[in-house]
Amino acid sequence: MVGKIDPTGKLPPYRQLAEIIKQKIEAGEYPAEMRLPSESELMDEYELGRSTVRRAMNWLREQGLVETVPTRGTYVK
Amino acid sequence: MVGKIDPTGKLPPYRQLAEIIKQKIEAGEYPAEMRLPSESELMDEYELGRSTVRRAMNWLREQGLVETVPTRGTYVK
DNA sequence: TTTCATTTGTCCGTATGTATT
DNA sequence: AAATACATACGGACAAATGAA
Numbered sequence: 671m672v673g674k675i676d677p678t679g680k681l682p683p684y685r686q687l688a689e690i691i692k693q694k695i696e697a698g699e700y701p702a703e704m705r706l707p708s709e710s711e712l713m714d715e716y717e718l719g720r721s722t723v724r725r726a727m728n729w730l731r732e733q734g735l736v737e738t739v740p741t742r743g744t745y746v747k
Numbered sequence: 748m749v750g751k752i753d754p755t756g757k758l759p760p761y762r763q764l765a766e767i768i769k770q771k772i773e774a775g776e777y778p779a780e781m782r783l784p785s786e787s788e789l790m791d792e793y794e795l796g797r798s799t800v801r802r803a804m805n806w807l808r809e810q811g812l813v814e815t816v817p818t819r820g821t822y823v824k
Numbered sequence: 825t826t827t828c829a830t831t832t833g834t835c836c837g838t839a840t841g842t843a844t845t
Numbered sequence: 846a847a848a849t850a851c852a853t854a855c856g857g858a859c860a861a862a863t864g865a866a
Contacts, residue, residue, distance in 0.1 A: 683846085708839060719847045724840090740754060741840055741854035759853060785831060796855040801832090817832050818862040 675716050684725035687716055688733075691726065695735055695746055705743040706736065752793050761802035764793055765810075768803065772812055772823055782820040783813065 675683050694700045707715065712723045727744055730736045738744045752760050771777045784792065789800045804821055807813045815821040 710839080721846060721848085725846085738840075741838090743839070754854090761853075787831080798856090799854060802853080804832095815832075816863095818830080818864090820831065 675718060683718055684722045684729065687712070687718065687723065687726040688729040690716075691730060692733070692735060700746050702746050704746045706746065708743060752795060760795055761799045762806065764789070764795065764800065764803040765806040767793075768807060769810070769812060777823050779823050781823045783823065785820060 675686050709720055709723045713720055731738060736744050737747050752763050754760060756763060786797055786800045790797055808815060813821050814824050
């Protein structure tokens with residue numbers, strides 16, 4: 671099944687989440703300009719802590735895939 | 748043009764707005780006894796949420812620069 | 825007097841930023 | 846990585862008071 675986080679996997683959880691989201695972006699499931707699910711939603715959905723979700727967001731941001739607007743959300747670039 | 752809010756600036760938006768208004772007061776553009784623009788007007792003019800505008804007002808009030816009269820407005824002291 | 829628009833007061837919910845432990 | 850706390854910000858909703866029509 672796609673979209674599950676494996677705490678014992680090769681990649682750390684934050685990178686796994688980042689890859690999942692990256693795939694969704696590239697697949698068009700998350701189109702440009704779309705706001706990603708909030709940190710809270712991602713925490714619930716993938717059963718991760720906020721800092722883990724934020725690390726994933728940081729990674730995606732560093733990759734130039736998304737853009738974060740303070741107090742608004744993170745958007746697909 | 749002076750009076751633009753930079754969401755990524757050093758000072759948070761509410762402080763930037765407060766500084767703008769403070770300058771106008773000190774420059775005489777907003778003389779004593781004058782009623783400041785309403786919260787709604789400031790929201791529109793600077794594209795800020797009401798709570799942000801109100802924070803700016805609180806700050807100005809704490810500085811002793813203005814005085815607020817409920818249902819009437821905020822006045823330069 | 826009644827009605828209406830304006831303005832501030834208050835509260836709630838949600839979201840990100842930062843720091844600490 | 847997680848948990849927690851606090852700051853900052855946006856939006857909506859409703860109340861209360863004022864003053865004008």
